Amino acid sequence: MSEGFVELTVNGAPQALWAQESATLLQVLREILGLTGTKNGCETGHCGACTVWIDDVPRLACLTPVGSVAGSRITTVEGLGAWWEESHPSSHYHPVQTAFVEFGAVQCGFCTPGMLMAAAALLRDEPLPTEQEILERLAGHLCRCTGYEQIVRAIRQAALTEVKEL
Amino acid sequence: MTLHTRLVQPSTAEDVTRLLGEPESKIFGGGTDLVPNRTWGLDTSGTWVQLRAVPEATMISLDEEGQWSIGAAVTLKAILEHPKLPGLYPLLADAIMAVATPEIRNQATIGGNLCLDTRCRFRNQPPIWRLGLEPCFKSGGSHCYAAPASSQCVAILSSDTAPAFIALGARLKVHSRSNSRWIEALELYTGDGDRHLTLAPGEWIETIRLPSRPPLGVFDKWRIRKSIDFPEVNVAISVAPGENSREMRMVLGAVAPGPIRLREAERLLAQGPWDQDRLVLAAHTVTGAIHPYDNGQMGVVGRKRAAEHILYRALGKLRNMMGEKGVSA
Numbered sequence: 001m002s003e004g005f006v007e008l009t010v011n012g013a014p015q016a017l018w019a020q021e022s023a024t025l026l027q028v029l030r031e032i033l034g035l036t037g038t039k040n041g042c043e044t045g046h047c048g049a050c051t052v053w054i055d056d057v058p059r060l061a062c063l064t065p066v067g068s069v070a071g072s073r074i075t076t077v078e079g080l081g082a083w084w085e086e087s088h089p090s091s092h093y094h095p096v097q098t099a100f101v102e103f104g105a106v107q108c109g110f111c112t113p114g115m116l117m118a119a120a121a122l123l124r125d126e127p128l129p130t131e132q133e134i135l136e137r138l139a140g141h142l143c144r145c146t147g148y149e150q151i152v153r154a155i156r157q158a159a160l161t162e163v164k165e166l
Numbered sequence: 167m168t169l170h171t172r173l174v175q176p177s178t179a180e181d182v183t184r185l186l187g188e189p190e191s192k193i194f195g196g197g198t199d200l201v202p203n204r205t206w207g208l209d210t211s212g213t214w215v216q217l218r219a220v221p222e223a224t225m226i227s228l229d230e231e232g233q234w235s236i237g238a239a240v241t242l243k244a245i246l247e248h249p250k251l252p253g254l255y256p257l258l259a260d261a262i263m264a265v266a267t268p269e270i271r272n273q274a275t276i277g278g279n280l281c282l283d284t285r286c287r288f289r290n291q292p293p294i295w296r297l298g299l300e301p302c303f304k305s306g307g308s309h310c311y312a313a314p315a316s317s318q319c320v321a322i323l324s325s326d327t328a329p330a331f332i333a334l335g336a337r338l339k340v341h342s343r344s345n346s347r348w349i350e351a352l353e354l355y356t357g358d359g360d361r362h363l364t365l366a367p368g369e370w371i372e373t374i375r376l377p378s379r380p381p382l383g384v385f386d387k388w389r390i391r392k393s394i395d396f397p398e399v400n401v402a403i404s405v406a407p408g409e410n411s412r413e414m415r416m417v418l419g420a421v422a423p424g425p426i427r428l429r430e431a432e433r434l435l436a437q438g439p440w441d442q443d444r445l446v447l448a449a450h451t452v453t454g455a456i457h458p459y460d461n462g463q464m465g466v467v468g469r470k471r472a473a474e475h476i477l478y479r480a481l482g483k484l485r486n487m488m489g490e491k492g493v494s495a
Contacts, residue, residue: 002170002171002172002173020170021171021172021173022170022171022172022173022204022214024201043202043205044202044205044206045198045201045202045266045269045270046394048267048269051269057243057272058268058269058272059269059272059273060198060269060270060273062201062205063196063197063198063201063202063270063273064197064201064273065171065173065194065197065201065214067173068173068194068197068216118268118269136268137268139267139268139393139394140266140267140268140269140270140393140394
């Protein structure tokens with residue numbers, strides 16, 4: 001069987017989709033579920049624009065056949081705010097989302113969803129990362145507009161905000 | 167993109183072997199190499215066989231003789247996060263940390279990195295780019311664009327962990343239809359870029375076994391972008407101190423269809439103390455030992471110079487490490 005129902009939990013909602021097993025998770029998210037926040041950049045794993053969380057681990061949706069993650073819990077940039085809100089009911093957005101806006105860490109915005117997912121995962125694992133740790137975690141994310149300065153500053157600020165709240 | 171590849175998850179080694187015996191079937195590790203190849207029309211497998219339901223292929227375990235085994239389907243992330251392995255085998259941890267990006271390491275498997283398909287700048291391109299070229303050896307043709315006089319494919323093995331495992335003296339458990347056998351890591355590679363693995367149809371790697379006494383070792387890599395790229399050249403060196411002599415392995419990767427053991431440099435370093443001149447001389451032997459082609463991102467001369475440079479750098483680092491551990495150089 002190369003085609004069939006694939007069950008996933010996407011941003012907290014259970015989904016049963018009819019798809020080719022070897023179709024990428026990126027194709028399923030964007031073309032079947034209409035979740036176009038996850039961007040289709042290079043389709044070869046070089047740019048990081050399609051980063052999503054698969055069972056809470058940041059991975060590249062363009063390199064992931066949907067059949068290989070059947071039954072998994074997927075979080076996309078559309079669900080990041082809701083994920084944060086579960087533990088912080090007063091806030092609809094993750095602190096990195098707010099900080100990206102405050103620091104102008106977005107220009108064309110194409111890399112932003114991937115950057116946000118990587119940064120939020122970093123802050124979850126390491127609440128107060130050093131600049132070096134941030135750069136290492138963003139190694140797989142290309143941004144052709146900002147020069148990364150504002151992005152790193154925004155993530156540092158988000159970390160400080162988050163730590164202050166704890 | 168063709169979307170008709172079947173994904174299967176057998177739960178026993180026997181079923182994996184049986185499924186791999188079917189035409190056009192291939193092991194699927196993390197997909198970080200296979201899926202982009204599929205996207206660009208370079209992989210046309212009918213079936214992808216996943217190992218994640220085979221217990222032996224998904225475990226990191228320690229046997230009674232003190233040897234660690236890593237299942238082929240274990241992710242690079244899992245090895246880096248293991249409580250013991252990175253501390254015991256820093257050479258391996260450094261090689262894994264040099265692979266691609268955090269997201270790719272979260273997904274890619276160790277068996278997949280060892281069996282990474284060979285790459286060439288004349289083949290690993292989008293379909294529209296390749297339209298202008300007649301097929302090369304690896305694409306079913308009878309020509310090599312990187313080495314026109316060559317009678318075989320010279321595509322590069324870009325694995326970072328292959329030189330590390332060879333330097334460590336790791337052994338691989340290969341499953342076949344009739345039995346299973348152990349091979350040295352270096353025996354996995356044929357030296358032909360088209361069919362670069364010595365595995366026969368239906369054969370596959372289940373586990374990688376590390377030696378019980380970890381040697382001292384270093385890994386180094388040269389690439390264009392430090393954040394992500396495949397190596398232009400990489401090197402792994404290990405020294406296992408013995409009572410009267412020491413066993414040394416120097417392995418260079420990413421300059422040929424398989425890793426290369428630098429035996430001349432090893433001999434030179436075994437002949438006397440590691441003073442500055444000897445390290446320079448040993449590093450220089452690499453220029454005669456390798457014959458890279460113009461199929462990477464850097465040119466031939468650049469890759470030879472990079473190889474010499476990282477070899478010297480790695481030897482210096484290893485000498486310091488040996489000094490700290492009280493091992494005579």
